[in-house]
Amino acid sequence: xxxxxxxxxxxxxxxxxxxxxxxxxxxxxxxxxxxxxxxxxxxxxxxxxxxxxxxxxxxxxxxxxxxxxxxxxxxxxxxxxxxxxxxxxxxxxxxxxxxxxxxxxxxxxxxxxxxxxxxxxxxxxxxxxxxxxxxxxxxxxxxxxxxxxxxxxxxxxxxxxxxxxxxxxxxxxxxxxxxxxxxxxxxxxxxxxxxxxxxxxxxxxxxxxxxxxxxxxxxxxxxxxxxxxxxxxxxxxxxxxxxxxxxxxxxxxxxxxxxxxxxxxxxxxxxxxxxxxxxxxxxxxxxxxxxxxxxxxxxxxx
Numbered sequence: 135x136x137x138x139x140x141x142x143x144x145x146x147x148x149x150x151x152x153x154x155x156x157x158x159x160x161x162x163x164x165x166x167x168x169x170x171x172x173x174x175x176x177x178x179x180x181x182x183x184x185x186x187x188x189x190x191x192x193x194x195x196x197x198x199x200x201x202x203x204x205x206x207x208x209x210x211x212x213x214x215x216x217x218x219x220x221x222x223x224x225x226x227x228x229x230x231x232x233x234x235x236x237x238x239x240x241x242x243x244x245x246x247x248x249x250x251x252x253x254x255x256x257x258x259x260x261x262x263x264x265x266x267x268x269x270x271x272x273x274x275x276x277x278x279x280x281x282x283x284x285x286x287x288x289x290x291x292x293x294x295x296x297x298x299x300x301x302x303x304x305x306x307x308x309x310x311x312x313x314x315x316x317x318x319x320x321x322x323x324x325x326x327x328x329x330x331x332x333x334x335x336x337x338x339x340x341x342x343x344x345x346x347x348x349x350x351x352x353x354x355x356x357x358x359x360x361x362x363x364x365x366x367x368x369x370x371x372x373x374x375x376x377x378x379x380x381x382x383x384x385x386x387x388x389x390x391x392x393x394x395x396x397x398x399x400x401x402x403x404x405x406x407x408x409x410x411x412x413x414x415x416x417x418x419x420x421x422x423x424x425x426x427x428x429x430x431x432x433x434x435x436x
Contacts, residue, residue, distance in 0.1 A: 140294075144266040145183045145244065149322055151375050153243025153267065154180055156215060156318060158188040163216035170216045170412055171223065175246040175280060182274045183244075187373035196371055210417045217409050217416075218348070221430055222317050223251060225346040229313035230254050234344065237284075237313045238262065238301070240331070241293060244271055245317075246280075253284035260306060262297055265290040294327070298334050311342035311435075320349065325386040332389070336396045336435070343435040345398065349389040350428045389431060398433035405430065 143150035161176035163169060180188050190196040226237055226247060235257045239245055242261035253259065259282070261268065268290040291300040302308070314335050320328050335345060365376035394400055405428045409416040416426065 142264060142266070142292075145270055146185050149380050150243070150264075150267055151185065152318075152322075152377065152380065153245075154183045154185055154188050155375075157244040158191045159212050159215035160219055161192045162212045163219070166212065166216070170220045170414070173219070173246055173250060175249060175275060175278070176244070178278055179244045179246070179271065179274060183270075185373065187368060187371055190371075213409075213414065213417075214405070217405070217412055217414060218317070218430075220412055221408055222315050222346055223247065225315065225344070225432060226251060226253075226313055229344045230257060232342075232344070234311050234313045234342070236260075236307065236310050238306070238315070240314065240316045241319045241322075242271075242288075243267060246275070248282045248284060248286045249275060249280050251283060255284070257284040258305070259284045259286050260301060260304065261286070261288045262291060262293065262301065263288075264292055293323070293331065298338055301338070306338070308338045309340055311340050311344070312338065314339070314343065314345045316345070316347040318348070320347065320386075320389070321381040324382045325384050327382075328389075329387055329392060332392055332396065336398070339435045341435055345393070345431075345433045345435070347389060347431050348428050349431060351388065352427050390429070393431070393433050397436060399436050400431060400433045402432075403430045404428075 141148060145151065145154050157173075157176045158180045160171065160173045161180055163171055164173050164176060177192050180192055187196060229237070230253060235254065237253075237257065238260045239247060240262050242263045245261070248259040248261060268288045272288055287304045289297070289300050289304050291297045306312075316331065316335075320331075323331060339345075362376060362378050365378070368375055390400055390402060403411070405426055406416045408430050
């Protein structure tokens, strides 16, 4: 179903289902030989959501995608998610090593970093997402007996609303440096909303704040064809989810240009370079072609 201006979702529908998809990938990556990540909460969260396709995915009963091409290995998509997760994990750990004690995870979905990363005890971790998402995740993890590894302050607010005010109302201190993440988010925002997001982050960021995000220079359209193929395959297995209809198309300001013009000092890596930094080689096949040109960005507010 295509996006609408005021659409909402839970973790089994629309944009929320993409969070469940990514959690399923993290669960599989955590079980891989020589795993880059260890997310013990991903699998139980996927099972709690209950979308049959993703439960079968983590059980190995279905594949992320099918192909007649012997050179296409669906598990390589899991590698991409593992590397991406590791990149953002390391960003937060590096930020705390630098003395930052305030973290904000935007559009957190089923992200469990507040629970699984070794945060310094005086760290405050804010998570922002819609009420249905925040409520489900925190309730499920509580029922599992999981405890946050830092002071955890979930903020139930839509990023289309006044989320800076909601963040401040939950104790956020804009005078202190912050580590921000916008992971797997930008393509689900209209181009102008992407700019507004970074405007808000910049306004809330004291000197020394850090930001991690990613940008696809080719835009969502570059991924659309492969996503439609995947959607057809998934629909045959009972999952009605077409990622191409959930993303916003149209020309965007390159994230690197926008941040540099607003006082951020940037470091960038191609996805292939991020793979190499973790001792992995990114495959060059149809399963990952649309993802190869993405840029991983870290930035410091001077």
